Amino acid sequence: MLRYRAELDADITLASGGSLRARGLLVDVPHAEVSHPEIAACAVAGLGLRDVARVELDQVRIFAEEAAPGAGRSPGRIEYVELSHVIEAGMTTYPGMPVPVITAHRTWEQSRPYYAEGTEFSIDRIEMVGQTGTYLDSPRHRYPDGADLAGLPLGRLADLPAVVVRTVGTGRRVIDAEDLEPYVVAGHAVLLHTGQDRHWATPEYGTDAPFLTEAGAKLLADRGAALVGIDSFNIDDATPAGPRPAHSVLLAAGIPIVEHLTNLGELPPLGARFTATPPRIVAFGTFPVRAFATMPYFEPHDHTRSAGWLPTTGPWS
Known part of the structure; x- marks a missing residue:
């Protein structure tokens, strides 16, 4: 052979x-x-x-x-990487937005009269805005006639080949078209790794946060990106009363946006697959997701070193 x-x-x-x-x-x-x-x-x-x-x-x-x-190399197992922040009662995702409130609708003790002896359940309640934790924006978030959460096709949300674009360590806030130019993005989840998630849950998280420019968003839309995610405070420059060109361009093209990702440093530039699925809610534009990546792990059978992921194509010469 x-x-x-x-x-x-x-x-x-x-x-x-x-x-x-x-x-x-x-x-x-x-x-x-x-x-x-x-x-x-x-x-x-x-x-x-x-x-x-x-x-x-x-x-x-x-x-x-x-x-x-x-x-x-033969496939051994699938490696899963968590890319979402944990949602807790009272946490702040975006200053000025209501914090989540988690309470018991019915406790274990309160449920006992409804079931046979020795059987009990809790039923919990959460009150929160859609912009809580790691969340996905559908076109309806920006446009009244845009697709809502229930209208998003699973092909835009699940098991997408991922391209990780890294600007972490560059000292630049801006992610521009020239940063994205070398990458093949058609049909991919384009994940912008800025490193801003290291400031999560601190005042620094929203200070001088990295963002995608309008030119960068247009390049991704023109080249057919399936989804765009970022591990930063906002995919746009979130100045008060400022324009939101990245949201406007991407959502107009039907491209979902996932904000407040984390752990993107755990992913290879290529080879991972990305999933971020919200509930199917009609007339709702944004909702938290359990975002994660999967990577096939290949066990080595000889002296050749084997990495824990399998690449496809890349932005390299």
Whole structure:
């Protein structure tokens, strides 16, 4: 049985700063006609890197060799990554918005008369606005005639291939079109990793928070992004009484927005799949979601190091 490998030189730039240089690196690749972006993604996976901004390849050579019995990678399990903040009574998501109130509608003790001896249940009540915790905006949030939560197709919300765009560590607030230009985004959940979630539940969270520009939103809409998420205070520059161009552009194009994500640093640039599904509520525009990512974990069967995720294509040369 043949397996395909690439021998290459690579210069890898890390989103958090610094770079790596590899010479004569050997990488397993899926087939003989593999593209350079696919090779770059495989190289990042093989090195176990997740905080990668760019990969430049040189001296690439593809070759086939006989695989040892049992060599290669086989799927072992699915890894789940939580991307939502926990909702608690009294927490502040957005200053000025009502905080969630969690109470018991009927306690275990109060339920006992309704059931057989030894059987009891609690029924809880929560009062909150849709903009609580990690939440999803449907087009109706911005436009009266836009699709509401019940009108969103599952294909826009569940098991989407994810592209993680990292600006964390750059010191810049703005995520612009030039930051997104290298990425393939059609049909993908585009997740903007700014690192602002480290300030969650503190006054700093809403101070000078990173945001997506109108030009960046237009690029994502024009190129067919399925969903856009951010781990920041707002996808727009949330100045009082200011315009909200990113919301306006994306929601006009039917692209849901997920705000207040967290843990995006746990995801690879490519290879994860993203899900964020709200309840099917008619005439409601925004609601909290349990956002998460899944990544196939591949168990190594030989001396070759195997990363915990499988890449596809990427924004690399």
